[in-house]
Amino acid sequence: MYLADFHLHSNFSDGKLSIPALVDYYGKRGFGAIAITDHFCEQTSLIGRASTYLGVTLTTATFPIYRELLKSEQERAWDQYGMCLIPGVEITKNSILNHRSAHFLVLGNLENIDPNLDISELSDRVRPEGALVIAAHPVSTQKIEKQTFHLWDRREELAPKVDAWEVASGPYLFDEVRYSGLPMIANSDFHSEKNMTSWKTLLSCEKKQEAVLQAIKKQQLDFQFYREETVREPSYSTLPWIMGPQLGHYGMGNVDSLQAISK
Amino acid sequence: MGWGTWIAFKQFQNRREEEPSSLAPVSILKPLKGVDEGLLENLESFFKLNYPSYEILFSVTENTEPAISVVQKLLSKYPSADAKLVCEPQNTGPNPKINNLMTAYELAKHDVILISDSNIRVKPNYLLNLVPDLRDSVGIITAVVAGVSAKGLGGWLEASYLNTFFARWMVLTKKLGFPSVIGKSMLFRKSILKRLGGLKTLGHYIAEDYMAGHGIQKLDLTVELMRSPIEQFIGPYSYQNFWARHLRWGRIRKSIAPLAFLIEPLFFSTFSGVAGAISLNVLFGFSPLTVWGLHMALWGICDGLIYQLMDRFSWKALGAWVVREGLAPLLWISILSGNTVSWRGRDYRLLKGGLLAEGRTT
Numbered sequence A: 001m002y003l004a005d006f007h008l009h010s011n012f013s014d015g016k017l018s019i020p021a022l023v024d025y026y027g028k029r030g031f032g033a034i035a036i037t038d039h040f041c042e043q044t045s046l047i048g049r050a051s052t053y054l055g056v057t058l059t060t061a062t063f064p065i066y067r068e069l070l071k072s073e074q075e076r077a078w079d080q081y082g083m084c085l086i087p088g089v090e091i092t093k094n095s096i097l098n099h100r101s102a103h104f105l106v107l108g109n110l111e112n113i114d115p116n117l118d119i120s121e122l123s124d125r126v127r128p129e130g131a132l133v134i135a136a137h138p139v140s141t142q143k144i145e146k147q148t149f150h151l152w153d154r155r156e157e158l159a160p161k162v163d164a165w166e167v168a169s170g171p172y173l174f175d176e177v178r179y180s181g182l183p184m185i186a187n188s189d190f191h192s193e194k195n196m197t198s199w200k201t202l203l204s205c206e207k208k209q210e211a212v213l214q215a216i217k218k219q220q221l222d223f224q225f226y227r228e229e230t231v232r233e234p235s236y237s238t239l240p241w242i243m244g245p246q247l248g249h250y251g252m253g254n255v256d257s258l259q260a261i262s263k
Numbered sequence B: 001m002g003w004g005t006w007i008a009f010k011q012f013q014n015r016r017e018e019e020p021s022s023l024a025p026v027s028i029l030k031p032l033k034g035v036d037e038g039l040l041e042n043l044e045s046f047f048k049l050n051y052p053s054y055e056i057l058f059s060v061t062e063n064t065e066p067a068i069s070v071v072q073k074l075l076s077k078y079p080s081a082d083a084k085l086v087c088e089p090q091n092t093g094p095n096p097k098i099n100n101l102m103t104a105y106e107l108a109k110h111d112v113i114l115i116s117d118s119n120i121r122v123k124p125n126y127l128l129n130l131v132p133d134l135r136d137s138v139g140i141i142t143a144v145v146a147g148v149s150a151k152g153l154g155g156w157l158e159a160s161y162l163n164t165f166f167a168r169w170m171v172l173t174k175k176l177g178f179p180s181v182i183g184k185s186m187l188f189r190k191s192i193l194k195r196l197g198g199l200k201t202l203g204h205y206i207a208e209d210y211m212a213g214h215g216i217q218k219l220d221l222t223v224e225l226m227r228s229p230i231e232q233f234i235g236p237y238s239y240q241n242f243w244a245r246h247l248r249w250g251r252i253r254k255s256i257a258p259l260a261f262l263i264e265p266l267f268f269s270t271f272s273g274v275a276g277a278i279s280l281n282v283l284f285g286f287s288p289l290t291v292w293g294l295h296m297a298l299w300g301i302c303d304g305l306i307y308q309l310m311d312r313f314s315w316k317a318l319g320a321w322v323v324r325e326g327l328a329p330l331l332w333i334s335i336l337s338g339n340t341v342s343w344r345g346r347d348y349r350l351l352k353g354g355l356l357a358e359g360r361t362t
């Protein structure tokens, strides 16, 4: 059994660490598999284009270098730590409205990525090539940040196009996802060391990309809360009165339990 | 601006404190296209380097290339030199320089690579001074380029640009943590560039130097400036050439870093002088013309000092400086007004927010 985390950001988008530093950070902590998934904002929206100007997203220009660096770090991660590094990207469609915003991860194959495509079009394009599509933080993350509900609103229609839905994206379990019967995955949405304390996915398959992706697809996985000792307690910055009544029933999740929950 | 001048002085007076690391063997790559005045002497300076082990690979794209005869002359003059000519272009993308260099890059024997343009002329101790600074934490060493031996209006304008505005821009951006890489001179390790997919990846970009610097920083390695400026032999250069080159380069710069481009006028002597004069007039009632005059004089002195670091300042240089400072805002406006560039007979449309260009033959 080993820990895995499939939603990490580097300084190619809005993460703090470089890709080599992320590999070292997770490698030194004994993780068996990680995926680096930088934001790639759609360029058809004003917010997406603004992100490009601010340098907080991958662009068509930086994407080739990103892919090459992931390729070479994949080798190093394996040689140095016996860790499987999966190339990924977080397709980022932001709108002012939370219900029009969607983030989803593509893992495993970055050959034909176009951030302007709709999730179902992109899914049809990349899944036959062995990539996985994962709905990122589909419900409230219980943090004061931009929320992305669009995929969850369309979950019945999208279910056949999505391989897994994040049941955690940080220290809180999402009860709606947990009891929905949809396939799940737990990630940290790592942007800096302070995000390390989080739910992670637990795998027991071979540490090879195909095996790991298959395990996610077949849901041969478990979840475990991981606490990074050097960093202070996960902050309960959730202020329900700011989040609005719509979030009231979302529950806090089993934050402090270290025991794995089974599906 | 005065600060920038001061930093420029410090940059070039900086002496090496640490013991130099080993003098690793170097492969020097020289992309050639056309025969400009001084080419023979420029290239020959690389045959006279005091350095234990290096090779020179000249690279051209066509058998009919006129620069070939210059290279052959040098090869027969220095038969014992480890140097050869490569003519095997590849097609990696819209960047003709990378397409030209790809085969030579693959043939290069050594890990340490120096890509150096044909109009660069160096002193015999060039590599001795340069290579020891390529420490493990350093990804790429580039250089501030001094324009020398200018002829014609365009040549003097180019020299004025390189030896004042651009030199200051280079040391300032480096100081501020956003170093620029200049393709005219790039020293790096093949093994490091391989982590980004090698030279081939850079072939996707029209501004390969900018992307090299960008990628190197994503490896947590630094971009360094050589301790002394290197000399670009300008030679005869027309005004039209100057304008076209700066228009092209400005538009590329705009597409790469639009925000930085927008604040560029603040670094124009004329514009910042006008801004300063107006604000001092509004705040303290100073005479705008006096303030502007003083500002221009002070700016001119600072530029003169930097120029003197790069090359000997002269009356001609002063004249070119006045013209160029006047032209800068016009050039900036004309860069702003379009998104296409022509380069070696091809038109490229620069894509928004990115660097990729679509090639179209004219």
Ligand SMILES: [Zn+2]
Residues within 6 Å of the ligand: A090, A103, A136, A137
């Ligand atoms: Zn996200």
Ligand SMILES: [Zn+2]
Residues within 6 Å of the ligand: A007, A009, A090, A136, A189
């Ligand atoms: Zn994310």
